[in-house]
Amino acid sequence: MVKAVVQRVSEASVTIEGAIHSSIDKGLLVLLGVHKEDTSEDVDWIVRKIANMRVFEDEHGLMNTDLAHVDGEILVISQFTLIASTKKGNRPSFNEAAAPELGKTLYEEAVAGLERLTGKPPKTGIFAADMKVSLVNDGPVTINLDTRNRE
Numbered sequence: 763m764v765k766a767v768v769q770r771v772s773e774a775s776v777t778i779e780g781a782i783h784s785s786i787d788k789g790l791l792v793l794l795g796v797h798k799e800d801t802s803e804d805v806d807w808i809v810r811k812i813a814n815m816r817v818f819e820d821e822h823g824l825m826n827t828d829l830a831h832v833d834g835e836i837l838v839i840s841q842f843t844l845i846a847s848t849k850k851g852n853r854p855s856f857n858e859a860a861a862p863e864l865g866k867t868l869y870e871e872a873v874a875g876l877e878r879l880t881g882k883p884p885k886t887g888i889f890a891a892d893m894k895v896s897l898v899n900d901g902p903v904t905i906n907l908d909t910r911n912r913e
Contacts, residue, residue, distance in 0.1 A: 763889040764804040764868070765844040765912040770817050770903035771897040774837045776887040777894040784885035789834035790815075791897050792876075792884075795844025796860040796868045804909040805868050809875035812836075817903050825903070829880060836876055839895055840869045844906060 768790055775785035792812060818827040818834070829836065842865060846854035860868065866889045877883045887893045 763797045763845075763873075763908050764800050764808045765795040765797070765909075766808055766812060766907040767841075767844065768812055768815065768817075768905045768907060769793075769897060770900045771837075772898045772900045774895070774897035775897070776837065776839060778861075778888055780815045780893050783887060783893075784837060786835035786837045786885050788832060788900075790829060790836050791895070792836060793841040793844060793895075794837045794838055794869060795841050796865045797845050797858055798860045798863070798864065800860060800868055800909070802868070802871055805875060807909055807912060809872050809879060810886055811907055813879035815905065817905065825844075835882065836880065836889055837886070838869075838876065838884045839887045839893060840865065840871055840889050851869055865889070 771789060771791045773787050774791040776783050814828055816828050817825050818832045820826040842856060842859040845859040846856055846860060848854050870888055873884050873886055
């Protein structure tokens with residue numbers, strides 16, 4: 763179950779070791795978590811959803827416009843903690859998160875897929891790095907996507 767938290771932002775950035783690594787203006791901040799059973803098919807589905815999501819306002823003030831129509835950017839951050847299980851106790855379990863090799867492969871597939879679908883290379887963090895993410899959530903608009911909830 764690839765999971766994504768997609769936030770419409772007026773700006774967002776990721777800082778690594780005290781320096782800004784990537785930043786965007788208007789667009790989407792995507793936090794992406796990969797489950798140990800995820801496949802390229804899951805990634806394909808979620809990147810199509812993200813690239814075509816109509817969460818930007820049209821001329822009537824309705825959320826009816828996608829990223830391409832606002833010339834927006836994407837910042838994609840890997841976040842295995844999205845796969846946390848909180849069923850038992852108070853300490854989250856990350857046993858269901860993909861191993862680093864699979865997680866990185868599918869994260870990179872997602873970034874490549876978003877570039878292919880949007881025609882723009884997404885900005886990124888660094889996989890498995892300690893990152894500080896800053897954003898101004900526009901709206902606020904936050905959408906949760908999960909490949910196990912396709913229907």
